[in-house]
Amino acid sequence: MTPKYDKVHNRFKLNGLHYDHEDLKEVAYSLIKEGEAYEKVTGNFLIDWLSDKDYLYVNTSGSTGKPKLIELKKQAMVNSAIATGDFFGLEPGNTAIDCLPSHYIAGKMMLVRAMVLGLEIDHVEPSAHPIFDYEKHYDFCAMIPLQLKHTINYTYNIKNIIVGGSKITQPLLERIKNSSSKFYETYGMTETVTHVAVRRLSSKISKGEAFFNALPNVTFSQDDRQCLIVNAPKLVDEPLITSDIVDLKSETSFDLLGRIDNVINSGGIKLFPEQIEDKLQPVIDERFIVAGEEDDALGERLVLIVENPRDTAKSIANRIRFIKGLTKYEVPKHIYITDKFVETVNGKIQRNETIKSVLKE
Structure with a gap:
């Protein structure tokens, strides 16, 4: 019973x-x-x-x-x-x-x-x-x-x-x-x-x-x-x-x-941020997310947002170049640095709000 x-x-x-x-x-x-x-x-x-x-x-x-x-x-x-x-x-x-x-x-x-x-x-x-x-x-x-x-x-x-x-x-x-x-x-x-x-x-x-x-x-x-x-x-x-x-x-x-609301359409290619983030994890120690930014040629271009990194954006980009299994479409076209991600009260990243604050949409 x-x-x-x-x-x-x-x-x-x-x-x-x-x-x-x-x-x-x-x-x-x-x-x-x-x-x-x-x-x-x-x-x-x-x-x-x-x-x-x-x-x-x-x-x-x-x-x-x-x-x-x-x-x-x-x-x-x-x-x-x-x-x-x-x-x-x-x-x-x-x-x-x-x-x-x-x-x-x-x-x-x-x-x-x-x-x-x-x-x-x-x-x-x-x-x-x-x-x-x-x-x-x-x-x-x-x-x-x-x-x-x-x-x-x-x-x-x-x-x-x-x-x-x-x-x-x-x-x-x-x-x-x-x-x-x-x-x-x-x-x-x-x-x-x-x-x-x-x-x-x-x-x-x-x-x-x-x-x-x-x-x-x-x-x-x-x-x-x-x-x-x-x-x-x-x-x-x-x-x-x-x-x-x-x-x-x-x-x-x-x-x-x-x-589905995170999917990025870049030049007709559908990119899943969560899958790309999995591939980037081994070379980035800090919290980060990837996002789509408006682009005249591609519609959206893939960008990377990193929270308060110890390294420069250039150093991070160099490490990304050597990741095996990362396709050319999954390589971020630009890296943004931000001091702090937008969070919920219990510490979860608010992805959309963080993207808006960084890209000033």
Whole structure:
């Protein structure tokens, strides 16, 4: 029988202590009244979750547009937690770390998974360098790439780590290869109640996967733009049409090419910024993006924008020349330097706003 949103699993523990539904309300009120700033946010979420309403409102991150408030059904969040539990083999009494802010869906879902699946979860401050018990065994954790970058030397006791929220850089992927945990890149959004697909990354104990694979009860299709359509009846009422162009491998797997609104048409050649950025990563240490700039001859020319680099634009251009596999169309025609990218409140790059600020569109 499928668990309901108004039930708290009898094996659930928060920071080592067992709480039932009513106890958890008292904890939430205490967090709101006496907790640190991040704990107050968690307390407010718990109050919202434990209320009689069958829905709640969640903020989107704003990385691909303006942040907005959307309504999610609590039962859809329960169904998402069950799908994650089934995929990763999570069982009552398993341990987890919650180091994500409860402002957004990813942090909220870590707590929901614990309450629904009966996990023993340690809730720690959601900083760029989260501090947790490095010697304790954990079965599951979710991090953004920045957090993993700072803690990967201390993740040897974490069995499964999902990574999402922003691009995983090539240097971090190389460090993951030398780690002894299992790592998964996630694909999803607030509207799909976090991830609906994952891609296993190469590590010491795990062979990497080329494509994203669906979680249970999720299938994929495409529209006439080659954009992904997510069919997840237990999460969303209708098929969700995304703006992500994919190479669909099957109804449960795909290769992510890039967002349709990022595609650059340069002299009739379609360029996918995300794929070009992957190729440029080995020679650029700082954050960067590629973009299309208006050009009389080409329509759009490919340009590179780098955030506060240590090297000159000329030095970066020289290194790019020697990248194998980079076609002549994928070589930036100009390099712009900027002091600071435009970000969301949780540190994600706002690509469109950054491009506009640099190119003065």
